[in-house]
Every structure is written in structure tokens, then in C-alpha cells.
Amino acid sequence: MTYMDEIKPHREAIDRLNNEIIQRIAERQREALAIGEIKKRYGKPVVDKRREQAILDNIKAKAPAHGIDPEALERVFREIIRLCVEAEEQV
Numbered sequence: 001m002t003y004m005d006e007i008k009p010h011r012e013a014i015d016r017l018n019n020e021i022i023q024r025i026a027e028r029q030r031e032a033l034a035i036g037e038i039k040k041r042y043g044k045p046v047v048d049k050r051r052e053q054a055i056l057d058n059i060k061a062k063a064p065a066h067g068i069d070p071e072a073l074e075r076v077f078r079e080i081i082r083l084c085v086e087a088e089e090q091v
Contacts, residue, residue, distance in 0.1 A: 025080060029087050036088030046088045052081055 039046060059077050060070035 025083070028080065029084050032084035032088050033091060036091035039088070040091055046085060055081065 036046060038044075056074050056077060060074055063070040063073045
């Protein structure tokens with residue numbers, strides 16, 4: 001077996017997972033947009049720091065069970081949250 005033969009199925013799996021992650025982020029953004037519309041109707045601010053911190057605390061607590069560094073996962077989620085906040089601000 002060659003290097004390429006051995007690595008190919010793993011790269012294909014990563015490509016599939018990347019597509020799933022993109023779909024999930026898009027789904028999360030759609031939910032954020034729906035929340036943004038509700039916030040706008042009620043005159044609430046887009047950013048809810050308390051909610052953001054609760055999300056980050058939750059994912060950091062779950063990270064070790066999945067073998068993921070909590071601080072690294074927090075950085076990823078901060079970017080996801082930023083993406084969704086930017087979308088909400090467009091409402």
C-alpha cells in the first residue's frame with residue numbers, strides 16, 4: 001500500500017466532515033437570524049454577552065470528553081458566534 005492509498009480514505013472522511021460542518025454552521029446561522037428577528041421585534045440588542053458566555057462555558061466543559069482542548073474549542077466557537085452575530089446585525 002502506498003502513502004496516497006493509505007491517506008486517501010482519511011482525506012475523503014475529512015472532506016465529508018467539512019461539508020457536514022458547513023451545513024451545521026449554515027443551520028446555526030439560520031437559527032440566529034430567526035432569533036435576530038425576534039430580538040428586533042422586541043427591541044432587544046443583538047449581542048447577549050451572558051448567553052455567549054453560557055455557550056462558551058458549556059462547550060469548554062464538554063471538550064475534554066471528546067479529546068479536544070477547551071481553549072482551542074472556545075476559539076472556534078467564538079468565530080462561529082461572531083459569524084452569527086454579524087448575520088443577526090443584518091436583520
